[in-house]
Amino acid sequence: MQPIQNPEINDGTSLFNIPSTEDLAALERANALLERQLELLNHCAGLRQRFTTFHQHAENVEEISVGVREIVTDSEKNNGDIEMDRADSAYADNDIRLTATTFTNDTIVKVALPPSPPTTATARALMYSLLKALHSYGAPSHRLETIMQAVGEGLFTPCTLYYLPTFLILHFHTTSTAAAEHQLLKSRGGMNFSKLDPLYELCKKIIRREICHGSAVASLEEIVGASDPFHELLIVAMYPLSAFTSAIMFFHGGWKDAGMSALLACIPAGLRLVANRWSFLWWTYELLSCVLVSLVASLLSQHFCYSSVLLSAIVSLLPGYTITSAMLESVTRNIVSGSVRLAYVAAYLCFMSLGATLSPLLVTAFRGQGFLRQPPVADGVCGLEQTIQVHYTWLILMVPLYVVSYNYYLQIPYRMWPSTLYTAIAGYAAGFLTKRIFHCPPELNALAAALAIGLLANVHSKFTNRISSHAIVAGVFVQVPGSWGMRGVLAFAYGEVERGIYWTYQMLVICVAIAAAL
Template identity: 25%
Template sequence: MSSSSQTSESLSEEQNFYTMNMSSEDTLAHSAAVSRIQSPTATYSQQNSIPKLDRNLTLTDSSSTYYVNASGKNENDLEIEVADANGKSRSALKKLYRLSQQAFQTMSPEVWNKRSKINDTSNAQNAMNDAHIQIELATPTYQYSTEDKKKLIALMSQCLVRYGCPSHRIESSLDQTARFLSVDAAFSYVPGQMMISFGGVAMIDSQTVLIKVHQGYDIKKLADVDDVANALCRSELHVGDCLLKLEEIVNSPPTWGSYGTIVAFTMCSFTACLVMFGGSWTDSAVAGVLGFLVGALNVMASQHSVYSNVFEVSASAAVALISRSLFQWVCFSKVAISAVIVLLPGYSMTVAVMELSARQIAAGTIRFVYSVIYAFILGYGLQIGSSLYGTINPNSDSTGHCMPGVSEWIYIPFLPFLAISIAMTFGASAKQWPSMICCSIIAFVIVFFLNKVISDYQIAASISAFAIGLYANLALKVTKTPPLVPLSCGITLLVPGGIGVRGAYHLLMDDDPDGSAFALHMVVVALGIAVGLFASTMIIYPRSKRRSIYVSM
């Protein structure tokens, strides 16, 4: 027997059920309305036998007959067509709890699925009477193979790593996606590679996939991947649609190309020297020019793998050499650190401490050691450049000419530009800038005023991190923006990357007996920031986020 004939017989039985309980006037109204939709409720494709819904269901309630369209389902009510006794129809909204029990009993089981939420388990009969009945449209169920689901999970893992998701959030996001797809999978990430075990570790026929992927930062693409994952878990997209969208994201160009990267480096160095390091106008101008140089070298390193191995050392050495040669006009430490601010490992150090706090031992340890070594690499490059000019001109002053900084009122107009430049280095789109600017302002203002009354920077950084964590999680509830988007910019203003590079430089120059403690100082400040962020998440989500995959810190 064909599918359409089965559906017709089901409808006939259903119509006979409720027309026997209707008055003569109701029967006329029902017949007049039903005659308008003689086509089957569902037609089937010969290719894959997927039901395609047109007008899906006839519900009888009192003296009216309801025709519910496929697009008419809402979370709390139904958009319906009401047929009166004269056979005329009108559109209306019907609350779910106002539909009679007969309407649910006449529901076609092939097209609709009834689900009851029982709140009172002590008395089943009272619970059924008091329950809020929800009706869900049985949308076509697309049957995708397990291989398609595995491909989606593997591609999503690559995207999360490639675009800057913290490792402890990568595994939790993939776990939730795998559970939704009914795929038994286990995940393990260490910097540089992602390992996925399908079938479970105890299964004999399990399949292990090792994916080599290097972590980068593109907040705009990461937010797009996050939207796709959440749409999948809300059943708004099917597996095939998600695969297409993820492939489009991967194949699309970076959010900011070569020119955008150079502009971001230049603007970030200029504004950071003014706002973060208390430089003068001369210091900031020189730092901006050197930031342009570092940005150009960064673009060249991304295009030539051979040069990328010596990029950090050569860039910091060139910055130190030029800064030291201008010792009569600029302050060496302010200009040099500002010029390489985008390369500072403070953000990476903070993420490493958070990963260790989240029991991600392998990923956190590797990232932590890498951050410390990276700070040494930058400090080594600065030491080479400074020593090279000291050899050329032994009479030069290693500290340079350090003038008083600009007025603190100047910070107000330049702080948003600093936030925008940091956002561009993370690959954020212009649409994401307002949230990142707000987060940066909150972080900077709190630290700025607390430092005037609290001498310990760790305490000020912890309080500021707690504040921006609250902001990012509350903004998620309002704008649905992943918390990582504003946090990436706000944390950069708090992280102790400059502490590490400056400490490594003085340690290598043998002019600071306390320079060897720079690594410990970095860890303490990063730990304070991590505690503040975790505390803010605990306040907003005491039971964790179970229904979403919005990436955060």
């Protein structure tokens, strides 16, 4: 039987038509386009969710085509073809930046879609690194949970944060691609606003899905690896300045008391450099500083006011911001964290008071007076507690100098100094006026000062769209709530129970007022 050479059907068409060259070219283009579309869909696990977000902003469109950096020409507009290409080299190989091109009757509208979501493992690693950096650079503890939850939503990785002052638990929820996981972080924390500000900006980009995973990791590594704006020697050089100004502003000292405080502040400054060299000394840093400062102040108590010199020389060691953070956490219902921090403050103040009271006992015994449990205060040396030994106009200069010393200590860049200066000055002025003019009790003084600080800091944040925590921290340092606690513990140590209760109560009330106003 002969094979059928060209079988035909009744209408004259061939059963096995050979496609033309144009048909083959069109088929190849269709296959290439289909392969690229499949590759894109396979890569974008969360594409459907982001399309839903896009549709909410693009309702009156006739057709939506998804591509990567589309190149649309007039001829392609007619037939609807879109040429797709990889993202530029600024993104990692596995990251694709999406845009959506909507075709209407007359115009082509391009809308940028968020970057493709990272894998679960890489997203969790990024969130862990972000949490460590935020905690290390001074992010407010009562806002860490909110920030991390928002970052988790931006990375399609839901999480919950459990916070303690030096111990954090980051719990990742179960998803369709990964099981639940706990990651533990142990960190002492710290403050560095030169890195906290760009870190906040990075978090905002992640939350708004304006940055891909590869770029976020690179930005985070750049922030963490950046050098500090101020050297350690410059920071310790600010200790005498803060002691000099605080002796006049807060502890009712005169010019000679302020000068002696500046000299004695070199003791904790020098011990800080030594502790940086031998880290085991950090465990006794506060005790050694208080012992040495109190020893010199006791020996010179016949010529200088002991209490003013002592408290102003160690003002940089007082846990004022820690107390405020503890009360703020308690007010925001973070009971466990606030209670732990309050217990730490109590132990810390007792540790410092031990060093402050040990030296006077040894000095009185060395002079042959026995172990007298009383502060070495000579008659006529110290002024009254409610008086200022210098003219009021000098305070206008003292407040900015005090804030400048803490700007170096907190690693606040120069561009952020204006906000810290006017916020701290406004807070000090509000407290000073309510105390000196209206003769208000300490609770109202602290509330007025905190309201001024919080109002200006929030106004600054609204107008600049930047963080304001640096201004709030500087304002809290000007209120020096830690000095009230130190006075209370010293009063208890010298048997003045009523004064000790009064100072401790005032410390707690002031911190609550600051927390409520902020």
